[in-house]
Amino acid sequence: xxxxxxxxxxxxxxxxxxxPEAIRVLEKVAQVHGGLQFKFxxxxxxxxxxxxxGAMMPEDGMDRLSQFDSVFLGAVGDASKVPDHISLWGLLxxxxxxxxxxxxxxxxxxxxxxxxxxxxxxxxxxxxxxxNSEGEYxxxxxxxxxxxxxxxxxxxxxxxxxxxxxxxxxxxxxxKRKGLVTSATKSNGxxxxxxxxxxxxxxxxxxxxxxxxxxxxxxxxxxYFITHxxxxxxxxxxxxxxxxxxxxxxxxMGSIGIAPSxxxxxxxxxxxxxxxxxxxxxxxxxxGIANPIGQIWTAKMLLEFNGEANxxxxxxxxxxxxxxxxxMTPDLGGKYKMTEVTDEIIKRLDK
Amino acid sequence: xxxxxxxxxxxxxxxxxxxPEAIRVLEKVAQVHGGLQFKFxxxxxxxxxxxxxGAMMPEDGMDRLSQFDSVFLGAVGDASKVPDHISLWGLLxxxxxxxxxxxxxxxxxxxxxxxxxxxxxxxxxxxxxxxNSEGEYxxxxxxxxxxxxxxxxxxxxxxxxxxxxxxxxxxxxxxKRKGLVTSATKSNGxxxxxxxxxxxxxxxxxxxxxxxxxxxxxxxxxxYFITHxxxxxxxxxxxxxxxxxxxxxxxxMGSIGIAPSxxxxxxxxxxxxxxxxxxxxxxxxxxGIANPIGQIWTAKMLLEFNGEANxxxxxxxxxxxxxxxxxMTPDLGGKYKMTEVTDEIIKRLDK
Ligand SMILES: CC(C)[C@H](C(=O)O)[C@@H](O)C(=O)O
Ligand SMILES: CC(C)[C@H](C(=O)O)[C@@H](O)C(=O)O
Numbered sequence: 001x002x003x004x005x006x007x008x009x010x011x012x013x014x015x016x017x018x019x020p021e022a023i024r025v026l027e028k029v030a031q032v033h034g035g036l037q038f039k040f041x042x043x044x045x046x047x048x049x050x051x052x053x054g055a056m057m058p059e060d061g062m063d064r065l066s067q068f069d070s071v072f073l074g075a076v077g078d079a080s081k082v083p084d085h086i087s088l089w090g091l092l093x094x095x096x097x098x099x100x101x102x103x104x105x106x107x108x109x110x111x112x113x114x115x116x117x118x119x120x121x122x123x124x125x126x127x128x129x130x131x132n133s134e135g136e137y138x139x140x141x142x143x144x145x146x147x148x149x150x151x152x153x154x155x156x157x158x159x160x161x162x163x164x165x166x167x168x169x170x171x172x173x174x175x176k177r178k179g180l181v182t183s184a185t186k187s188n189g190x191x192x193x194x195x196x197x198x199x200x201x202x203x204x205x206x207x208x209x210x211x212x213x214x215x216x217x218x219x220x221x222x223x224y225f226i227t228h229x230x231x232x233x234x235x236x237x238x239x240x241x242x243x244x245x246x247x248x249x250x251x252x253m254g255s256i257g258i259a260p261s262x263x264x265x266x267x268x269x270x271x272x273x274x275x276x277x278x279x280x281x282x283x284x285x286x287x288g289i290a291n292p293i294g295q296i297w298t299a300k301m302l303l304e305f306n307g308e309a310n311x312x313x314x315x316x317x318x319x320x321x322x323x324x325x326x327x328m329t330p331d332l333g334g335k336y337k338m339t340e341v342t343d344e345i346i347k348r349l350d351k
Numbered sequence: 352x353x354x355x356x357x358x359x360x361x362x363x364x365x366x367x368x369x370x371p372e373a374i375r376v377l378e379k380v381a382q383v384h385g386g387l388q389f390k391f392x393x394x395x396x397x398x399x400x401x402x403x404x405g406a407m408m409p410e411d412g413m414d415r416l417s418q419f420d421s422v423f424l425g426a427v428g429d430a431s432k433v434p435d436h437i438s439l440w441g442l443l444x445x446x447x448x449x450x451x452x453x454x455x456x457x458x459x460x461x462x463x464x465x466x467x468x469x470x471x472x473x474x475x476x477x478x479x480x481x482x483n484s485e486g487e488y489x490x491x492x493x494x495x496x497x498x499x500x501x502x503x504x505x506x507x508x509x510x511x512x513x514x515x516x517x518x519x520x521x522x523x524x525x526x527k528r529k530g531l532v533t534s535a536t537k538s539n540g541x542x543x544x545x546x547x548x549x550x551x552x553x554x555x556x557x558x559x560x561x562x563x564x565x566x567x568x569x570x571x572x573x574x575y576f577i578t579h580x581x582x583x584x585x586x587x588x589x590x591x592x593x594x595x596x597x598x599x600x601x602x603x604m605g606s607i608g609i610a611p612s613x614x615x616x617x618x619x620x621x622x623x624x625x626x627x628x629x630x631x632x633x634x635x636x637x638x639g640i641a642n643p644i645g646q647i648w649t650a651k652m653l654l655e656f657n658g659e660a661n662x663x664x665x666x667x668x669x670x671x672x673x674x675x676x677x678x679m680t681p682d683l684g685g686k687y688k689m690t691e692v693t694d695e696i697i698k699r700l701d702k
Contacts, residue, residue: 077539084539084568085546093540117577119470141507141543148511154544156492156505164499188428188435189444189594192492193505195436217435219594220630222573223602226468243540243570244595251574279571 002036004306007068007271009043011091012081013280014290015074016046021342022072022295025315028346029303033311041068045091047081056082056090062098066270070302071095073275074295078282089139092275097133099270101263102162103169104130104242105301106277108229108249108259113324114332116254124229126249127173130242131166132263134159135193137239158193158238160200165266167204170236174211177233181205183215184237184245197238222248250277255331257291260298262305274302288337291329293319296345318348353387355657358419358622360394362442363432364631365641366425367397372693373423373646376666379697380654384662392419396442398432407433407441413449417621421653422446424626425646429633440490443626448484450621452614453513454520455481455593456652457628459580459600459610463675465683467605475580477600478524481593482517483614485510486544488590509544509589511551516617518555521587525562528584532556534566535588535596548589573599601628606682608642611649613656625653639688642680644670647696669699 006026010019023040030036043065045057065071076092077084095101106128110116140155167183174181183201187194198215205213216224218241225232225248237245250259259277276294284290297319304312327344328334336344357377361370374391381387394416396408416422427443428435446452457479461467491506518534525532534552538545549566556564567575569592576583576599588596601610610628627645635641648670655663678695679685687695 083546085542088539089542115470117470118468119466120468137540137542139542143543143547148515150511150547152509152544152547154507154509154541156507158503158505160499160501186591186594188439189488189591190505191436191440191488191490192494192503195434196494196501196503217630219598220607222595223598223607226577226599226602227606240537240540243537244573247570247574248577248599251577255578256571256574279568 003039004036004070005039005068006041006070006072006302007043007065008040008072009045009091010074011076011280012046012048012078013075013282013285015076015280017285017290017338018276018292018295019072019074021292021338022299024342025296025345025349026299028349029311029315032349036308036311046076047078047087050082050087050090056087056094062094065095066099068271070271070306071273072299072302073273075276075278075280077280080282093137095273096263099265099273100133100267101265101270101273102131102133103166103264103266104132104261105264106130106242106246106249106259106261108246108253110253111258111320111323113326114254114328116252118226118229118252121252122230124232124252126229126232127177127234128242128246128249129166129170129173129234129236130246131162131237131239132242133239134162135239156193158196163197163200164204167201167236170234171204171208171211174234175208179210180212180214180233182221182232182235183213184218184221184235184241185215186218186241188217218244221245225249225252246277255291257329257331258293258297260294260301262301264305272305274298288339289330290338291331292338292342293323296342315349318345321348354390355387355421356390356419357392357421357423357653358394358416359391359423360396361425362427362631363397363399363429364426364633364636366427366631368636368641368689369627369643369646370423370425372643372689373650375693376647376696376700377650379700380662380666383700387659387662397427398429398438401433401438401441407438407445413445416446417450419622421622421657422624423650423653424624426627426629426631428631431633444488446624447614450616450624451484451618452616452621452624453482453484454517454615454617455483455612456615457481457593457597457600457610457612459597459604461604462609462671464677465605465674465679467603469577469580469603472603473581475583475603477580477583478528478585479593479597479600480517480521480524480585480587481597482513482588482590483593484590485513486590507544509547514548514551515555518552518587521585522555522559522562525585526559530561531563531565531584533572533583533586534564535569535572535586535592536566537569537592539568569595572596576600576603597628606642608680608682609644609648611645611652613652615656623656625649639690640681641689642682643689643693644674647693666700669696672699
């Protein structure tokens with residue numbers, strides 16, 4: 001019997017609602033497939049935790065999380081309780097950076113039955129590979145001067161090592177897919193970082209003569225997601241650009257409530273972390289209408305990157321069968337509650 | 352007779368094709384309305400100019416441009432000839448920064464007859480106010496170390512002065528419109544610059560109790576443009592975020608070929624500059640199918656900010672009558688050529 005030890009962090013807002021749903025699904029998956037079991041331990045790290053303890057997690061929090069095979073996260077952040085830069089740098093970004101989860105994989109794919117927000121979406125199936133540890137997400141910088149003369153300086157730091165790694169993964173993925181890598185750049189505006197990014201991309205691209213490659217500026221590329229999503233395959237972007245593009249991708253999928261993501265540790269020293277793309281959505285908390293698919297699709301990625309690719313594919317097929325038959329929450333235009341969508345997924349896992 | 356002295360810079364690619372179209376329209380506008388005339392002088396500053404002269408403009412280029420009431424720009428950049436960071440920092444960004452065009456105004460509005468790329472666009476009418484002189488577009492930074500250890504550092508510089516100015520303009524605009532200002536932030540990820548941005552926004556917002564205000568993270572906001580565009584009014588963003596959102600806005604308008612923009616100098620020391628949001632589109636050069644509406648709508652903004660608001664409104668009505676009747680280039684799903692669309696606009700200006 002293979003046991004996966006999972007640290008679950010429901011976090012804030014709808015994170016607390018959808019996490020039990022995804023766990024219900026994973027338990028069912030294990031039961032149906034046999035040979036696999038989950039041990040979950042829940043950690044209450046969140047903005048509420050901060051309000052009680054003055055920190056997003058205890059001193060030994062990272063140590064404790066490091067004992068697990070994977071971290072399964074709901075959503076973090078509730079600016080009405082804790083400023084976002086405190087809550088995120090104290091939990092989500094802390095885990096990504098300290099656990100060296102340098103790659104974030106974010107699929108954007110139109111599931112059957114879902115009405116895309118686009119008038120003519122055709123079939124798109126994009127994977128965003130996001131550099132996940134540096135770039136625009138750096139805590140280096142500060143402020144100087146007073147009153148109206150005040151300025152803030154923010155340092156973005158791009159390393160060739162992490163940039164190459166993200167791009168290599170993008171080319172690897174593309175070689176198993178449609179064979180196209182699109183690099184998100186902004187070398188026309190961002191003077192130092194982005195020409196550096198482009199040079200590295202051209203170098204990696206030249207080593208993959210059988211994969212098509214192209215660079216598009218982030219503004220034009222975000223627009224391209226809307227106008228020509230079916231022409232994209234694998235998109236590689238910096239921390240910020242990957243962040244933006246994956247939300248744009250989620251929107252054209254029909255709702256940011258469905259998009260999944262995997263924060264991958266590649267050196268084997270720490271766990272990887274799996275979390276949906278959406279946020280904690282304080283406005284719909286308590287209504288029972290949060291879309292569980294983002295967290296459940298994320299559970300699929302957790303299975304995939306824990307060596308269970310077949311079981312993972314089966315789960316995605318079941319999710320898609322459920323959307324195809326119209327079991328959807330209101331964000332997708334459906335009339336079902338969160339738990340009803342999950343129930344339907346669980347029911348079909350049995351078959 | 353009021354004379355407007357305009358420096359026209361067609362630039363690269365389709366810029367050279369659409370500039371004469373917009374000038375034809377402006378000449379017609381002057382003829383129809385009387386009391387107004389244009390003097391145009393064309394400047395060949397472009398990537399081709401760079402290939403001949405080793406610079407995007409001559410030493411006295413800025414001096415010469417500074418003599419005009421406004422600069423009217425087509426599109427700049429052709430990476431097959433000159434790296435983008437050279438061509439843009441040598442022309443477009445140089446003009447914006449040296450002429451202290453600290454504000455960029457970019458409307459995104461659905462014109463009649465145009466099929467938005469969205470399945471349910473409803474009526475949206477958004478103005479993006481973009482800080483246009485600093486932030487992520489800074490030439491401070493550089494590289495260190497060698498081979499795979501190389502890193503690039505990019506400094507973003509945000510001043511309270513320019514940030515406040517952009518926000519104040521956003522609130523002013525909102526007071527004449529639906530009364531909502533949305534701030535594009537990313538204070539959950541961008542540690543120094545964006546919490547600074549948010550603080551300033553909250554300060555300005557508190558001085559405008561009659562205007563509703565909200566902050567949204569750039570990733571969620573880009574998605575929101577797709578899922579709920581009709582709920583936005585005025586959006587204020589940093590240089591980069593304004594850049595990205597205005598292209599997303601252009602895409603949901605139906606094509607990035609139609610969106611206009613105004614780079615405003617507010618201290619009266621230098622000319623303002625008017626340019627469409629789209630780029631030089633090398634792939635469609637020479638086919639006669641470039642959409643002239645971006646440049647013509649930009650001409651409308653040139654009129655507006657040169658004290659001719661009524662004439663400007665009339666021009667926009669004519670543009671919309673033309674799209675409403677289906678005269679559109681292929682990017683909008685139409686079958687007309689660039690010149691045919693312009694001809695139709697000119698014909699209707701006569702009436
Ligand atoms: C060409 C480029 C430097 C420019 C920008 O990023 O500002 C363009 O995208 C724009 O939106 O005007
Ligand atoms: C919450 C926030 C810091 C985070 C990010 O920007 O990475 C989120 O938007 C995401 O996409 O995972």
